[in-house]
Amino acid sequence: MIEVSxxxxxxxxxxxxxxxxxxxxxxxxxVVLGESGAGKSTLLRCLNGLTKPTEGSVSINGxxxxxxxxxxxMVFQQHYLIEEMSAYNNALTGALxxxxxxxxxTGRYEKDDKYEALRSLRTVGLLDEAGQAxxxxxxxxxxxxxxxxxxxxxxxxxxxxxxxxxxxxxxAERVMGYIRRAADERGLSTLASLHQVNIxxxxxxxxxGMKDGEVIFDGxxxxxxxxxxxxxxxxxxxxxxxxEAEA
Amino acid sequence: xxxxxxxxxxxxxxxxxxDDAFTLIRINKRARQVFGLFALVVFGWLFTLALDQVGxxxxxxxxxxxxxxxxLGQFFPPGEVFGIPFVDVGAYWSFIQERNLIxxxxxxxxxxxxxxxxxxxxxxxxxxxxxxxGLVLGLPGALILGVLxxxxxxxxxxxxIFRGTMSVIRAIPALVWALIYxxxxxxxxxTATLAIGTDTMGNLGRLFTDAxxxxxxxxxxxxxxxxxxxxxxxxxxxxxxxxxxxxxxxxYILEINTRIAVTMGLIGGGGLGYVLQTQRSLFKYxxxxxTILVIFVLVISVEIVSQRVRSYIRGTEESQGLIALxxxxxxxxxxxxxx
Numbered sequence: 001m002i003e004v005s006x007x008x009x010x011x012x013x014x015x016x017x018x019x020x021x022x023x024x025x026x027x028x029x030x031v032v033l034g035e036s037g038a039g040k041s042t043l044l045r046c047l048n049g050l051t052k053p054t055e056g057s058v059s060i061n062g063x064x065x066x067x068x069x070x071x072x073x074m075v076f077q078q079h080y081l082i083e084e085m086s087a088y089n090n091a092l093t094g095a096l097x098x099x100x101x102x103x104x105x106t107g108r109y110e111k112d113d114k115y116e117a118l119r120s121l122r123t124v125g126l127l128d129e130a131g132q133a134x135x136x137x138x139x140x141x142x143x144x145x146x147x148x149x150x151x152x153x154x155x156x157x158x159x160x161x162x163x164x165x166x167x168x169x170x171x172a173e174r175v176m177g178y179i180r181r182a183a184d185e186r187g188l189s190t191l192a193s194l195h196q197v198n199i200x201x202x203x204x205x206x207x208x209g210m211k212d213g214e215v216i217f218d219g220x221x222x223x224x225x226x227x228x229x230x231x232x233x234x235x236x237x238x239x240x241x242x243x244e245a246e247a
Numbered sequence: 248x249x250x251x252x253x254x255x256x257x258x259x260x261x262x263x264x265x266d267d268a269f270t271l272i273r274i275n276k277r278a279r280q281v282f283g284l285f286a287l288v289v290f291g292w293l294f295t296l297a298l299d300q301v302g303x304x305x306x307x308x309x310x311x312x313x314x315x316x317x318x319l320g321q322f323f324p325p326g327e328v329f330g331i332p333f334v335d336v337g338a339y340w341s342f343i344q345e346r347n348l349i350x351x352x353x354x355x356x357x358x359x360x361x362x363x364x365x366x367x368x369x370x371x372x373x374x375x376x377x378x379x380x381g382l383v384l385g386l387p388g389a390l391i392l393g394v395l396x397x398x399x400x401x402x403x404x405x406x407x408i409f410r411g412t413m414s415v416i417r418a419i420p421a422l423v424w425a426l427i428y429x430x431x432x433x434x435x436x437x438t439a440t441l442a443i444g445t446d447t448m449g450n451l452g453r454l455f456t457d458a459x460x461x462x463x464x465x466x467x468x469x470x471x472x473x474x475x476x477x478x479x480x481x482x483x484x485x486x487x488x489x490x491x492x493x494x495x496x497x498x499y500i501l502e503i504n505t506r507i508a509v510t511m512g513l514i515g516g517g518g519l520g521y522v523l524q525t526q527r528s529l530f531k532y533x534x535x536x537x538t539i540l541v542i543f544v545l546v547i548s549v550e551i552v553s554q555r556v557r558s559y560i561r562g563t564e565e566s567q568g569l570i571a572l573x574x575x576x577x578x579x580x581x582x583x584x585x586x
Contacts, residue, residue, distance in 0.1 A: 082484075097475055
């Protein structure tokens with residue numbers, strides 16, 4: 001169970017996140033919607049302790065988040081992998097939190113961790129590419145390696161900060177599919193921020209709508225009407241998105 | 248219609264503005280000219296002072312030109328190659344053989360054995376060994392100082408402890424380090440190697456620090472978010488990003504070390520430089536030139552290998568041509584003497 005209470009974060013005069021509170025029960029797949037600059041990234045960064053909130057707190061299973069921790073995993077928009085290393089070794093860095101310095105340096109990870117890395121790569125459909133250097137992979141494949149790294153952490157909470165924003169529509173759908181599948185298989189609570197309303201509706205279970213740092217919508221798929229989307233993004237003219245939202 | 252009247256009126260209004268702006272530009276230009284003249288005078292004065300300080304005199308050059316011409320004749324002894332007048336290559340070669348500057352292959356005796364061949368490495372390999380051993384000895388120190396000197400590893404005021412150490416090492420030329428180490432090992436290749444190792448720490452460490460300033464924040468943050476500890480973040484987040492530049496810079500320092508190793512010989516450190524120094528004091532200019540040719544071959548070979556490795560690591564084909572390497576050789580040689 002993830003509890004966010006009265007969370008605020010400001011950078012100087014800019015209020016990035018403004019008094020946000022919500023709770024996520026175990027295993028729920030939550031999508032955060034909102035324009036660029038609405039505060040989605042800051043919210044996620046507060047959740048995994050990369051950013052310290054100005055006010056309020058985040059707690060996971062009753063334990064409050066004070067800094068980066070290995071039971072909260074993050075998938076980044078720009079994947080942030082080590083391009084020189086293979087997919088397998090990148091996935092294994094997810095186990096760094098459980099491995100001491102000497103063992104991680106000499107590549108002597110626990111056998112369980114090595115298996116976990118390969119299982120995670122299988123989950124994202126990259127088992128055959130395990131030995132390939134990440135720098136030579138396509139954007140979609142790199143993002144899937146990023147997901148595998150997050151899974152190797154064996155987290156309680158999976159965060160994804162616009163994981164498909166820089167991908168083409170087909171890759172975006174596939175990557176979201178893998179995230180959803182991984183979350184379902186492992187019963188992971190997940191919080192993903194997304195731009196694309198249609199993808200969000202396809203994969204999301206619960207939705208948080210953010211605007212100017214505040215959560216202005218919190219509900220499930222049936223509640224996500226075209227009016228709500230208009231409110232979150234301002235008016236949208238594209239037919240496809242409107243009809244998708246109305247459907 | 249309306250725009251036309253607007254532009255007309257504005258033209259009348261701005262007539263004075265244009266005059267003002269023109270005058271301002273003219274004043275600025277005059278000011279720059281006056282300053283330029285002043286700078287030229289100061290520059291000329293400093294140059295005369297400097298020439299005076301070193302006792303520079305054209306009359307000296309004129310006076311000793313015949314001597315130099317004589318020496319040139321010995322540097323390049325006249326001879327024939329296939330009947331065409333050329334320098335006497337044989338004279339060079341016999342000295343290179345006699346003093347074993349490159350290597351000697353024999354069928355018996357001491358040295359490295361290959362089947363029934365025996366290779367006795369020559370002076371060239373002494374020089375190469377000084378450069379290479381110095382590199383390996385200095386590498387751990389360079390890594391430690393370079394990584395800890397980065398602001399992103401050690402917080403701001405404290406990283407200057409390590410940066411400062413490297414600056415002090417660099418401020419003292421390798422030749423001077425060798426002089427400092429003489430009480431430790433005498434005037435030997437061993438002392439020279441220690442000096443080159445010290446120099447490597449300062450130079451290579453600085454290059455490592457610079458490479459680290461370029462790393463991206465994203466991967467460091469991503470490694471941090473896995474719950475990795477501080478050293479793991481540095482190694483997996485930062486160093487893994489700069490592994491190839493580090494190897495490339497190390498190869499570059501090997502090139503520089505080889506050139507420094509030549510100059511080490513000039514103060515008696517052994518190798519090709521020492522042969523050069525000995526022949527100079529014996530006024531054997533032909534032998535000197537033979538040694539210089541071997542230096543040329545050695546340094547160019549190390550550079551070619553190093554650049555091939557570096558372009559291979561970068562995965563690109565931007566290495567220089569052989570011609571460019573040879574053309575730039577004198578500049579690099581000169582630079583390395585006081586590096």
